[in-house]
Amino acid sequence: MLMFGLGGIYIEILKDVQFAIVPIDEREAREMITGIKTYPLLAGVRGEKPSDINALVDIILRVSSLVCDFPEIKEFEINPMMVFEKGKGALAVDLRLILKSNM
Numbered sequence: 001m002l003m004f005g006l007g008g009i010y011i012e013i014l015k016d017v018q019f020a021i022v023p024i025d026e027r028e029a030r031e032m033i034t035g036i037k038t039y040p041l042l043a044g045v046r047g048e049k050p051s052d053i054n055a056l057v058d059i060i061l062r063v064s065s066l067v068c069d070f071p072e073i074k075e076f077e078i079n080p081m082m083v084f085e086k087g088k089g090a091l092a093v094d095l096r097l098i099l100k101s102n103m
Contacts, residue, residue, distance in 0.1 A: 003066060004032040005039040006041065007079055014038070022064045042083065043096040051083040074100045 005017035018032040044050035067073050075098040083090045
């Protein structure tokens with residue numbers, strides 16, 4: 001299961017997230033991004049430049065592949081993810097990875 005949202009108050013207060021069952025394809029990754037209520041913040045509003053949506057799609061697809069290729073991953077979280085202007089990519093600032101225990 002993958003969850004996508006802008007994080008912080010957008011998730012905690014607005015519950016603005018999208019879920020998908022892995023593996024996902026590019027169309028599903030784009031739908032996750034455009035499906036959040038706060039998508040206009042990424043698309044660029046009120047004179048702000050649009051964010052690099054293609055970089056986000058790529059990251060979501062890579063995370064989907066990673067968790068499918070390594071079933072021993074119990075949880076994987078990237079928080080925060082800095083998304084730059086369109087064409088300038090994104091940067092995972094921190095991540096948390098939890099493996100399943102062998103009980």
